[in-house]
Amino acid sequence: MTTTATALIRTLIVDDEVLARQNVEALLRSDPDISVVAQAGNGLQAVEAIREHRPDLVFLDVQMPGISGFEVLARLPATLMPQVVFVTAHDQFALQAFEVHAVDYVLKPFNRARFAAALGRAKAAVRSLDREELARRLSDIMVALQRLKASGATEEGIATARPREEDQRLFIRCDGEIHMLAPGDILWIESDGDYVRLHSTDKSRFVRMSLQKMMERLDPKHFVRIHRSTIVNLRHMKKAGPALYGEYSVELSNGMKLRVSRTFVHELKAHL
Structure with missing residues:
Protein backbone atom coordinates (compact mmCIF):
# COMPACT_ATOMS: atom_id res chain seq x y z
CA MET A 1 0.00 0.00 0.00
CA THR A 2 1.42 3.38 -0.96
CA THR A 3 1.46 6.62 0.95
CA THR A 4 2.21 10.20 0.01
CA ALA A 5 5.21 12.09 1.27
CA THR A 6 3.08 13.94 3.85
CA ALA A 7 0.71 11.14 4.92
CA LEU A 8 1.23 9.50 8.28
CA ILE A 9 2.65 5.99 8.11
CA ARG A 10 0.12 3.69 9.75
CA THR A 11 2.08 1.36 12.01
CA LEU A 12 1.27 -1.86 13.88
CA ILE A 13 3.36 -3.26 16.74
CA VAL A 14 3.33 -7.05 17.21
CA ASP A 15 5.05 -8.73 20.16
CA ASP A 16 3.92 -11.23 22.78
CA GLU A 17 5.70 -9.24 25.51
CA VAL A 18 3.82 -6.19 26.79
CA LEU A 19 6.99 -4.35 27.83
CA ALA A 20 8.52 -4.94 24.40
CA ARG A 21 5.47 -3.42 22.70
CA GLN A 22 5.55 -0.45 25.06
CA ASN A 23 9.24 0.10 24.34
CA VAL A 24 8.70 0.17 20.58
CA GLU A 25 5.68 2.45 20.98
CA ALA A 26 7.68 4.88 23.11
CA LEU A 27 10.39 5.06 20.47
CA LEU A 28 7.84 5.61 17.69
CA ARG A 29 5.87 8.24 19.59
CA SER A 30 8.45 10.96 18.94
CA ASP A 31 8.38 10.50 15.16
CA PRO A 32 5.90 12.90 13.52
CA ASP A 33 5.61 10.66 10.44
CA ILE A 34 4.33 7.64 12.40
CA SER A 35 0.81 6.84 13.61
CA VAL A 36 0.57 3.70 15.78
CA VAL A 37 -2.86 2.33 14.84
CA ALA A 38 -2.85 -0.87 16.92
CA GLN A 39 -0.87 -3.48 18.84
CA ALA A 40 -1.10 -7.27 18.84
CA GLY A 41 0.16 -9.83 21.34
CA ASN A 42 0.30 -12.92 19.10
CA GLY A 43 0.31 -14.00 15.48
CA LEU A 44 -3.43 -14.56 15.09
CA GLN A 45 -4.19 -11.14 16.58
CA ALA A 46 -1.63 -9.68 14.18
CA VAL A 47 -3.39 -11.13 11.14
CA GLU A 48 -6.73 -9.71 12.31
CA ALA A 49 -5.18 -6.34 13.12
CA ILE A 50 -3.60 -6.09 9.69
CA ARG A 51 -6.90 -6.95 8.03
CA GLU A 52 -8.73 -4.38 10.13
CA HIS A 53 -6.28 -1.48 10.24
CA ARG A 54 -4.37 -1.99 6.95
CA PRO A 55 -1.03 -0.68 8.29
CA ASP A 56 1.76 0.51 6.04
CA LEU A 57 4.44 -0.74 8.43
CA VAL A 58 4.61 -3.55 10.98
CA PHE A 59 7.20 -4.05 13.71
CA LEU A 60 6.91 -7.81 13.97
CA ASP A 61 8.21 -10.25 16.56
CA VAL A 62 9.19 -13.61 15.09
CA GLN A 63 8.60 -16.18 17.81
CA MET A 64 5.10 -15.87 19.30
CA PRO A 65 2.37 -18.14 20.67
CA GLY A 66 0.22 -19.78 18.02
CA ILE A 67 1.82 -18.77 14.74
CA SER A 68 5.18 -17.17 14.03
CA GLY A 69 5.81 -13.80 12.47
CA PHE A 70 6.66 -15.49 9.18
CA GLU A 71 3.36 -17.36 9.20
CA VAL A 72 1.55 -14.07 9.81
CA LEU A 73 2.97 -12.70 6.56
CA ALA A 74 2.20 -15.92 4.70
CA ARG A 75 -1.50 -15.58 5.60
CA LEU A 76 -1.88 -12.10 4.16
CA PRO A 77 -3.27 -11.34 0.69
CA ALA A 78 -1.03 -9.25 -1.54
CA THR A 79 -3.31 -6.22 -1.21
CA LEU A 80 -2.69 -6.07 2.55
CA MET A 81 1.05 -6.80 2.56
CA PRO A 82 2.82 -4.22 4.78
CA GLN A 83 6.45 -3.26 5.01
CA VAL A 84 8.11 -5.21 7.83
CA VAL A 85 10.81 -4.75 10.44
CA PHE A 86 11.45 -7.91 12.47
CA VAL A 87 12.16 -7.28 16.15
CA THR A 88 13.40 -10.32 18.07
CA ALA A 89 15.93 -11.64 20.54
CA HIS A 90 16.59 -14.77 18.46
CA ASP A 91 19.45 -14.29 16.00
CA GLN A 92 18.89 -17.79 14.53
CA PHE A 93 16.06 -16.19 12.57
CA ALA A 94 18.44 -13.89 10.72
CA LEU A 95 18.60 -16.09 7.62
CA GLN A 96 14.83 -16.28 7.32
CA ALA A 97 14.46 -12.53 7.87
CA PHE A 98 16.77 -11.86 4.95
CA GLU A 99 15.10 -14.53 2.81
CA VAL A 100 11.72 -12.81 3.15
CA HIS A 101 13.24 -9.42 2.33
CA ALA A 102 12.50 -7.61 5.58
CA VAL A 103 13.40 -3.92 5.61
CA ASP A 104 15.49 -4.57 8.66
CA TYR A 105 16.11 -6.95 11.52
CA VAL A 106 16.51 -5.47 15.00
CA LEU A 107 17.90 -7.68 17.75
CA LYS A 108 16.80 -7.20 21.33
CA PRO A 109 18.10 -5.41 23.27
CA PHE A 110 18.66 -2.51 20.88
CA ASN A 111 19.56 1.12 21.45
CA ARG A 112 17.87 4.26 20.14
CA ALA A 113 20.39 4.75 17.36
CA ARG A 114 19.92 1.23 15.99
CA PHE A 115 16.13 1.54 16.15
CA ALA A 116 16.22 4.96 14.48
CA ALA A 117 18.31 3.56 11.62
CA ALA A 118 15.82 0.72 11.07
CA LEU A 119 12.87 3.10 11.22
CA GLY A 120 14.46 5.45 8.71
CA ARG A 121 14.97 2.64 6.19
CA ALA A 122 11.44 1.36 6.80
CA LYS A 123 9.88 4.78 6.18
CA ALA A 124 11.78 5.16 2.93
CA ALA A 125 10.68 1.68 1.82
CA VAL A 126 7.03 2.35 2.65
CA ARG A 127 7.02 5.43 0.49
CA SER A 128 8.75 3.79 -2.45
CA LEU A 129 6.91 0.44 -2.70
CA ASP A 130 3.77 0.00 -4.78
CA ARG A 131 1.12 -2.74 -4.79
CA GLU A 132 2.89 -4.74 -7.50
CA GLU A 133 6.11 -4.77 -5.50
CA LEU A 134 4.29 -5.78 -2.33
CA ALA A 135 2.63 -8.67 -4.19
CA ARG A 136 6.05 -9.83 -5.37
CA ARG A 137 7.33 -9.77 -1.80
CA LEU A 138 4.45 -11.96 -0.67
CA SER A 139 5.35 -14.48 -3.37
CA ASP A 140 8.98 -14.35 -2.25
CA ILE A 141 7.94 -15.05 1.33
CA MET A 142 6.01 -18.17 0.31
CA VAL A 143 8.92 -19.46 -1.75
CA ALA A 144 11.32 -18.78 1.14
CA LEU A 145 9.15 -20.63 3.64
CA GLN A 146 8.88 -23.62 1.29
CA ARG A 147 12.65 -23.62 0.84
CA LEU A 148 13.21 -23.59 4.59
CA LYS A 149 10.81 -26.49 5.05
CA ALA A 150 12.48 -28.48 2.29
CA SER A 151 15.93 -27.87 3.83
CA GLY A 152 14.85 -29.39 7.12
CA ALA A 153 14.27 -26.24 9.14
CA THR A 154 12.42 -26.66 12.41
CA GLU A 155 9.60 -24.46 13.63
CA GLU A 156 12.16 -22.59 15.73
CA GLY A 157 14.05 -21.72 12.58
CA ILE A 158 17.14 -23.84 13.03
CA ALA A 159 18.06 -25.74 9.88
CA THR A 160 18.92 -29.37 10.48
CA ALA A 161 20.29 -30.02 6.99
CA ARG A 162 23.47 -28.41 5.69
CA PRO A 163 22.81 -26.50 2.44
CA ARG A 164 24.79 -27.19 -0.68
CA GLU A 165 28.14 -25.44 -0.65
CA GLU A 166 27.17 -23.16 -3.52
CA ASP A 167 24.07 -22.04 -1.55
CA GLN A 168 25.87 -21.38 1.73
CA ARG A 169 25.89 -17.94 3.25
CA LEU A 170 27.01 -17.10 6.74
CA PHE A 171 24.86 -14.59 8.63
CA ILE A 172 26.56 -13.05 11.66
CA ARG A 173 25.58 -10.42 14.20
CA CYS A 174 28.22 -7.70 14.40
CA ASP A 175 27.95 -4.18 15.86
CA GLY A 176 24.21 -4.61 16.39
CA GLU A 177 23.50 -5.52 12.78
CA ILE A 178 23.29 -8.66 10.68
CA HIS A 179 26.00 -9.14 8.06
CA MET A 180 26.20 -11.75 5.33
CA LEU A 181 29.58 -13.34 4.58
Whole structure:
Protein backbone atom coordinates (compact mmCIF):
# COMPACT_ATOMS: atom_id res chain seq x y z
CA MET A 1 0.00 0.00 0.00
CA THR A 2 1.42 3.38 -0.96
CA THR A 3 1.46 6.62 0.95
CA THR A 4 2.21 10.20 0.01
CA ALA A 5 5.21 12.09 1.27
CA THR A 6 3.08 13.94 3.85
CA ALA A 7 0.71 11.14 4.92
CA LEU A 8 1.23 9.50 8.28
CA ILE A 9 2.65 5.99 8.11
CA ARG A 10 0.12 3.69 9.75
CA THR A 11 2.08 1.36 12.01
CA LEU A 12 1.27 -1.86 13.88
CA ILE A 13 3.36 -3.26 16.74
CA VAL A 14 3.33 -7.05 17.21
CA ASP A 15 5.05 -8.73 20.16
CA ASP A 16 3.92 -11.23 22.78
CA GLU A 17 5.70 -9.24 25.51
CA VAL A 18 3.82 -6.19 26.79
CA LEU A 19 6.99 -4.35 27.83
CA ALA A 20 8.52 -4.94 24.40
CA ARG A 21 5.47 -3.42 22.70
CA GLN A 22 5.55 -0.45 25.06
CA ASN A 23 9.24 0.10 24.34
CA VAL A 24 8.70 0.17 20.58
CA GLU A 25 5.68 2.45 20.98
CA ALA A 26 7.68 4.88 23.11
CA LEU A 27 10.39 5.06 20.47
CA LEU A 28 7.84 5.61 17.69
CA ARG A 29 5.87 8.24 19.59
CA SER A 30 8.45 10.96 18.94
CA ASP A 31 8.38 10.50 15.16
CA PRO A 32 5.90 12.90 13.52
CA ASP A 33 5.61 10.66 10.44
CA ILE A 34 4.33 7.64 12.40
CA SER A 35 0.81 6.84 13.61
CA VAL A 36 0.57 3.70 15.78
CA VAL A 37 -2.86 2.33 14.84
CA ALA A 38 -2.85 -0.87 16.92
CA GLN A 39 -0.87 -3.48 18.84
CA ALA A 40 -1.10 -7.27 18.84
CA GLY A 41 0.16 -9.83 21.34
CA ASN A 42 0.30 -12.92 19.10
CA GLY A 43 0.31 -14.00 15.48
CA LEU A 44 -3.43 -14.56 15.09
CA GLN A 45 -4.19 -11.14 16.58
CA ALA A 46 -1.63 -9.68 14.18
CA VAL A 47 -3.39 -11.13 11.14
CA GLU A 48 -6.73 -9.71 12.31
CA ALA A 49 -5.18 -6.34 13.12
CA ILE A 50 -3.60 -6.09 9.69
CA ARG A 51 -6.90 -6.95 8.03
CA GLU A 52 -8.73 -4.38 10.13
CA HIS A 53 -6.28 -1.48 10.24
CA ARG A 54 -4.37 -1.99 6.95
CA PRO A 55 -1.03 -0.68 8.29
CA ASP A 56 1.76 0.51 6.04
CA LEU A 57 4.44 -0.74 8.43
CA VAL A 58 4.61 -3.55 10.98
CA PHE A 59 7.20 -4.05 13.71
CA LEU A 60 6.91 -7.81 13.97
CA ASP A 61 8.21 -10.25 16.56
CA VAL A 62 9.19 -13.61 15.09
CA GLN A 63 8.60 -16.18 17.81
CA MET A 64 5.10 -15.87 19.30
CA PRO A 65 2.37 -18.14 20.67
CA GLY A 66 0.22 -19.78 18.02
CA ILE A 67 1.82 -18.77 14.74
CA SER A 68 5.18 -17.17 14.03
CA GLY A 69 5.81 -13.80 12.47
CA PHE A 70 6.66 -15.49 9.18
CA GLU A 71 3.36 -17.36 9.20
CA VAL A 72 1.55 -14.07 9.81
CA LEU A 73 2.97 -12.70 6.56
CA ALA A 74 2.20 -15.92 4.70
CA ARG A 75 -1.50 -15.58 5.60
CA LEU A 76 -1.88 -12.10 4.16
CA PRO A 77 -3.27 -11.34 0.69
CA ALA A 78 -1.03 -9.25 -1.54
CA THR A 79 -3.31 -6.22 -1.21
CA LEU A 80 -2.69 -6.07 2.55
CA MET A 81 1.05 -6.80 2.56
CA PRO A 82 2.82 -4.22 4.78
CA GLN A 83 6.45 -3.26 5.01
CA VAL A 84 8.11 -5.21 7.83
CA VAL A 85 10.81 -4.75 10.44
CA PHE A 86 11.45 -7.91 12.47
CA VAL A 87 12.16 -7.28 16.15
CA THR A 88 13.40 -10.32 18.07
CA ALA A 89 15.93 -11.64 20.54
CA HIS A 90 16.59 -14.77 18.46
CA ASP A 91 19.45 -14.29 16.00
CA GLN A 92 18.89 -17.79 14.53
CA PHE A 93 16.06 -16.19 12.57
CA ALA A 94 18.44 -13.89 10.72
CA LEU A 95 18.60 -16.09 7.62
CA GLN A 96 14.83 -16.28 7.32
CA ALA A 97 14.46 -12.53 7.87
CA PHE A 98 16.77 -11.86 4.95
CA GLU A 99 15.10 -14.53 2.81
CA VAL A 100 11.72 -12.81 3.15
CA HIS A 101 13.24 -9.42 2.33
CA ALA A 102 12.50 -7.61 5.58
CA VAL A 103 13.40 -3.92 5.61
CA ASP A 104 15.49 -4.57 8.66
CA TYR A 105 16.11 -6.95 11.52
CA VAL A 106 16.51 -5.47 15.00
CA LEU A 107 17.90 -7.68 17.75
CA LYS A 108 16.80 -7.20 21.33
CA PRO A 109 18.10 -5.41 23.27
CA PHE A 110 18.66 -2.51 20.88
CA ASN A 111 19.56 1.12 21.45
CA ARG A 112 17.87 4.26 20.14
CA ALA A 113 20.39 4.75 17.36
CA ARG A 114 19.92 1.23 15.99
CA PHE A 115 16.13 1.54 16.15
CA ALA A 116 16.22 4.96 14.48
CA ALA A 117 18.31 3.56 11.62
CA ALA A 118 15.82 0.72 11.07
CA LEU A 119 12.87 3.10 11.22
CA GLY A 120 14.46 5.45 8.71
CA ARG A 121 14.97 2.64 6.19
CA ALA A 122 11.44 1.36 6.80
CA LYS A 123 9.88 4.78 6.18
CA ALA A 124 11.78 5.16 2.93
CA ALA A 125 10.68 1.68 1.82
CA VAL A 126 7.03 2.35 2.65
CA ARG A 127 7.02 5.43 0.49
CA SER A 128 8.75 3.79 -2.45
CA LEU A 129 6.91 0.44 -2.70
CA ASP A 130 3.77 0.00 -4.78
CA ARG A 131 1.12 -2.74 -4.79
CA GLU A 132 2.89 -4.74 -7.50
CA GLU A 133 6.11 -4.77 -5.50
CA LEU A 134 4.29 -5.78 -2.33
CA ALA A 135 2.63 -8.67 -4.19
CA ARG A 136 6.05 -9.83 -5.37
CA ARG A 137 7.33 -9.77 -1.80
CA LEU A 138 4.45 -11.96 -0.67
CA SER A 139 5.35 -14.48 -3.37
CA ASP A 140 8.98 -14.35 -2.25
CA ILE A 141 7.94 -15.05 1.33
CA MET A 142 6.01 -18.17 0.31
CA VAL A 143 8.92 -19.46 -1.75
CA ALA A 144 11.32 -18.78 1.14
CA LEU A 145 9.15 -20.63 3.64
CA GLN A 146 8.88 -23.62 1.29
CA ARG A 147 12.65 -23.62 0.84
CA LEU A 148 13.21 -23.59 4.59
CA LYS A 149 10.81 -26.49 5.05
CA ALA A 150 12.48 -28.48 2.29
CA SER A 151 15.93 -27.87 3.83
CA GLY A 152 14.85 -29.39 7.12
CA ALA A 153 14.27 -26.24 9.14
CA THR A 154 12.42 -26.66 12.41
CA GLU A 155 9.60 -24.46 13.63
CA GLU A 156 12.16 -22.59 15.73
CA GLY A 157 14.05 -21.72 12.58
CA ILE A 158 17.14 -23.84 13.03
CA ALA A 159 18.06 -25.74 9.88
CA THR A 160 18.92 -29.37 10.48
CA ALA A 161 20.29 -30.02 6.99
CA ARG A 162 23.47 -28.41 5.69
CA PRO A 163 22.81 -26.50 2.44
CA ARG A 164 24.79 -27.19 -0.68
CA GLU A 165 28.14 -25.44 -0.65
CA GLU A 166 27.17 -23.16 -3.52
CA ASP A 167 24.07 -22.04 -1.55
CA GLN A 168 25.87 -21.38 1.73
CA ARG A 169 25.89 -17.94 3.25
CA LEU A 170 27.01 -17.10 6.74
CA PHE A 171 24.86 -14.59 8.63
CA ILE A 172 26.56 -13.05 11.66
CA ARG A 173 25.58 -10.42 14.20
CA CYS A 174 28.22 -7.70 14.40
CA ASP A 175 27.95 -4.18 15.86
CA GLY A 176 24.21 -4.61 16.39
CA GLU A 177 23.50 -5.52 12.78
CA ILE A 178 23.29 -8.66 10.68
CA HIS A 179 26.00 -9.14 8.06
CA MET A 180 26.20 -11.75 5.33
CA LEU A 181 29.58 -13.34 4.58
CA ALA A 182 30.56 -15.84 1.93
CA PRO A 183 32.44 -18.60 3.80
CA GLY A 184 35.00 -18.68 1.01
CA ASP A 185 36.04 -15.12 1.91
CA ILE A 186 37.04 -16.10 5.44
CA LEU A 187 40.81 -16.60 5.86
CA TRP A 188 40.98 -17.73 9.47
CA ILE A 189 39.14 -17.41 12.78
CA GLU A 190 40.52 -16.93 16.30
CA SER A 191 38.82 -17.00 19.68
CA ASP A 192 38.98 -13.90 21.86
CA GLY A 193 37.26 -14.41 25.20
CA ASP A 194 33.50 -14.66 24.65
CA TYR A 195 33.97 -13.63 21.02
CA VAL A 196 35.56 -14.89 17.85
CA ARG A 197 37.37 -12.68 15.40
CA LEU A 198 36.63 -13.48 11.75
CA HIS A 199 39.51 -12.50 9.48
CA SER A 200 38.17 -12.23 5.94
CA THR A 201 39.53 -10.89 2.68
CA ASP A 202 38.15 -7.39 3.33
CA LYS A 203 38.29 -6.85 7.11
CA SER A 204 38.15 -8.45 10.57
CA ARG A 205 34.91 -8.70 12.55
CA PHE A 206 34.14 -9.52 16.18
CA VAL A 207 31.23 -11.92 16.70
CA ARG A 208 29.84 -12.96 20.09
CA MET A 209 30.05 -16.73 19.71
CA SER A 210 32.26 -19.57 20.90
CA LEU A 211 34.82 -21.05 18.52
CA GLN A 212 33.04 -24.43 18.73
CA LYS A 213 29.68 -22.90 17.78
CA MET A 214 31.29 -21.14 14.85
CA MET A 215 32.92 -24.39 13.73
CA GLU A 216 29.50 -26.06 13.68
CA ARG A 217 28.29 -23.48 11.16
CA LEU A 218 31.16 -24.06 8.72
CA ASP A 219 31.84 -26.76 6.13
CA PRO A 220 34.32 -29.27 7.66
CA LYS A 221 35.71 -29.99 4.19
CA HIS A 222 37.26 -26.53 4.13
CA PHE A 223 37.51 -25.32 7.72
CA VAL A 224 39.89 -27.13 10.07
CA ARG A 225 40.75 -26.43 13.67
CA ILE A 226 44.52 -26.16 14.00
CA HIS A 227 44.68 -24.93 17.58
CA ARG A 228 42.27 -24.72 20.52
CA SER A 229 41.85 -21.05 19.62
CA THR A 230 42.23 -21.11 15.81
CA ILE A 231 40.29 -22.29 12.74
CA VAL A 232 41.78 -22.01 9.27
CA ASN A 233 40.15 -22.04 5.83
CA LEU A 234 42.08 -24.58 3.74
CA ARG A 235 41.13 -22.76 0.55
CA HIS A 236 43.40 -19.91 1.64
CA MET A 237 46.26 -22.07 2.92
CA LYS A 238 49.40 -21.55 0.83
CA LYS A 239 51.63 -24.10 2.52
CA ALA A 240 52.14 -26.11 5.70
CA GLY A 241 55.30 -27.45 7.26
CA PRO A 242 56.93 -28.65 10.48
CA ALA A 243 58.02 -26.16 13.11
CA LEU A 244 59.76 -26.49 16.47
CA TYR A 245 58.96 -29.10 19.11
CA GLY A 246 56.86 -31.33 16.87
CA GLU A 247 54.42 -28.61 15.90
CA TYR A 248 53.43 -27.42 12.45
CA SER A 249 52.75 -24.02 11.00
CA VAL A 250 50.59 -22.92 8.07
CA GLU A 251 51.00 -19.92 5.81
CA LEU A 252 47.92 -18.30 4.28
CA SER A 253 47.50 -16.62 0.92
CA ASN A 254 47.87 -13.18 2.55
CA GLY A 255 51.21 -14.14 4.11
CA MET A 256 49.82 -14.73 7.61
CA LYS A 257 51.57 -17.58 9.47
CA LEU A 258 49.62 -19.58 12.06
CA ARG A 259 50.73 -22.14 14.60
CA VAL A 260 49.35 -25.69 14.48
CA SER A 261 49.43 -27.29 17.91
CA ARG A 262 50.45 -30.92 18.38
CA THR A 263 46.88 -31.70 19.53
CA PHE A 264 45.44 -30.75 16.15
CA VAL A 265 48.27 -31.59 13.75
CA HIS A 266 46.79 -34.99 12.86
CA GLU A 267 43.48 -33.36 11.96
CA LEU A 268 45.28 -30.99 9.61
CA LYS A 269 47.27 -33.81 8.00
CA ALA A 270 44.05 -35.73 7.37
CA HIS A 271 42.88 -32.90 5.12
CA LEU A 272 46.14 -32.54 3.16
